[in-house]
Structures are given as C-alpha cells and as structure tokens.
Amino acid sequence: MSGRTVTSLTNPTVKAVRALHQRKTRDETGLFVAEGLKNVTEGVETGHAPEILLYGRDAADHPLLQAAAQATHEAGGEVIEVTAEILAKVSRRDNPQAVVGVFPQVFTPLTALQPRLAKAWVALHRVRDPGNLGTIIRTADAAGCGGVVLVGECCDPYSVEAVRATMGSIFAVPIARAGEAEFAAWRRDWPGSVVGTLLSAEVDHRSADYVHPALILMGNEQQGLPPDMAGLCDVNVKIPMRGRADSLNLSVATGVMIYAAS
Structure with a gap:
C-alpha cells in the first residue's frame, strides 16, 4: 500500500488532524475526523473519500483499509502510516482505533x-x-x-x-x-x-x-x-x-x- 510513514508527533499533518477536535478548526477547514475502520469504510462506501487517511501498521493488510486507501489516493488525498502513539494523540484515547480518516463535512441546504x-x-x-x-x-x-x-x-x-x-x-x-x-x-x-x-x-x-x-x-x-x-x-x-x-x-x-x- 503506497503512502508515507510519519513517526513524529510534531508533524504538521498530525498536528492539523489533532486540531480538528476543536470546533473552531472544524468550522474553518470544513473537515472532521472519523475514527475506526468501520466509520471510514461507511464513508468510502457512501461516496465520501478521505482527504487524509492515517493507519497503524497492524491494519495495513486489511482489505477494507486497502479499499479506503485506494479511494483516498484517487481523490487526491494522503495515506499515511503512523505509530500507535500518534493514533492515541489524534484520537485522545488510550486505546485508539487503528484507522483514522479526515473527511469533508456535508450539510444539505x-x-x-x-x-x-x-x-x-x-x-x-x-x-x-x-x-x-x-x-x-x-x-x-x-x-x-x-x-x-x-x-x-x-x-x-x-x-x-x-x-x-x-x-x-x-x-x-x-x-x-x-x-x-x-x-x-x-x-x-x-x-x-x-x-x-x-x-x-x-x-x-x-x-x-x-x-x-x-x-x-x-x-x-x-x-x-x-x-x-x-x-x-x-x-x-x-x-x-x-x-x-x-x-x-x-x-x-x-x-x-x-x-x-x-
């Protein structure tokens, strides 16, 4: 699965994803975080491609993750392998999901x-x-x-x-x-x-x-x-x-x- 690897908590992309816990940042960017392979897969299967897809090494071979990564690449997004520590910081949980997606918000008029x-x-x-x-x-x-x-x-x-x-x-x-x-x-x-x-x-x-x-x-x-x-x-x-x-x-x-x- 093509993509880059990030191990630093100070990486700009990691910091940008962490910032999406704040409503002000979500409002400014129009983006949001969906945690877990199930949530990310639901997004992909309903036609919503992630702009950023973060995943841990343990999930790398899962076919649903590979499908999500392909959808992300096709939409021009980034696919990044990260450490468990980064996943914990991004999700603010001790037992984080192995996959995190960043998606555009959608509001229907x-x-x-x-x-x-x-x-x-x-x-x-x-x-x-x-x-x-x-x-x-x-x-x-x-x-x-x-x-x-x-x-x-x-x-x-x-x-x-x-x-x-x-x-x-x-x-x-x-x-x-x-x-x-x-x-x-x-x-x-x-x-x-x-x-x-x-x-x-x-x-x-x-x-x-x-x-x-x-x-x-x-x-x-x-x-x-x-x-x-x-x-x-x-x-x-x-x-x-x-x-x-x-x-x-x-x-x-x-x-x-x-x-x-x-």
Missing part, C-alpha cells in the same frame, strides 16, 4: 430536502449533547428517516463525540441547519404532520394521527420544546412515564417517536 422521500424526518431544537445528537442520527438512519434538521444553536454533528456515536451513519443521513425563523418559514410548506413532544400534552404518542411524511420536532435536553417551537406543531404528544422518572433521555425519546411516527 434546507430547501434541497425532499420530504416525500421518507415517512419520517427529525428536527432538533438547540440540542446540546453530542452523544445524544450522534445517537439520534444513528437511529434516524436505522429507521429509514429522510434526514435530520438542526434548528437554532445546536452542538456540532461533526464533533468527534457525535461522529463516534453515529457509528458511521453520519455519512448516510442528510443533515441540514436552520435558524428558528428560517425553519418556521420552511415548515409552512411541510406536506405531512409536524409533531412535537410536551410533558403537558394530552395526546398519547401511540394514538396520534400521523400524516406522512411526519416531521418529529424535539426540544433540547434541559428545557424541551419552547412555546414558539411547540406552536409550529400540528399536534403535540406525550410519552407516558410509568415509573418515578419524569422524562426520557432525548435520544431515547426521539427513537420512540421515530418508530411511532413511521
């Missing part, structure tokens, strides 16, 4: 989404936790949702933590971003139901009349849906709590709603 291509879609208002966001993207992929719309100031779907939680689905699910006013204007032409979740709602999530395509609008972890966002919904529903807990984790609640609506 809100106006380019085609609602009728899927039964269910997800919109998240000011989601704060990257683990929740990544898990929701993975669940949306598993359930065949059309995409995920991030409304207002949300955490970064291309942070290392969010990408880890997607388990490769970051490459498969269209992601759009919108301010509150832009989302409200776009929502007016939504051809199906817009459904929110509220603790104060009276309609059970299992008995709501979902008109496909259903757009599931979820609030953030601390405050849920604020009144202006709840007001954009055709119906607000509740997921019943049967124990002492008064609410579900956001990613779990979104998963429940995705399958109820689809």
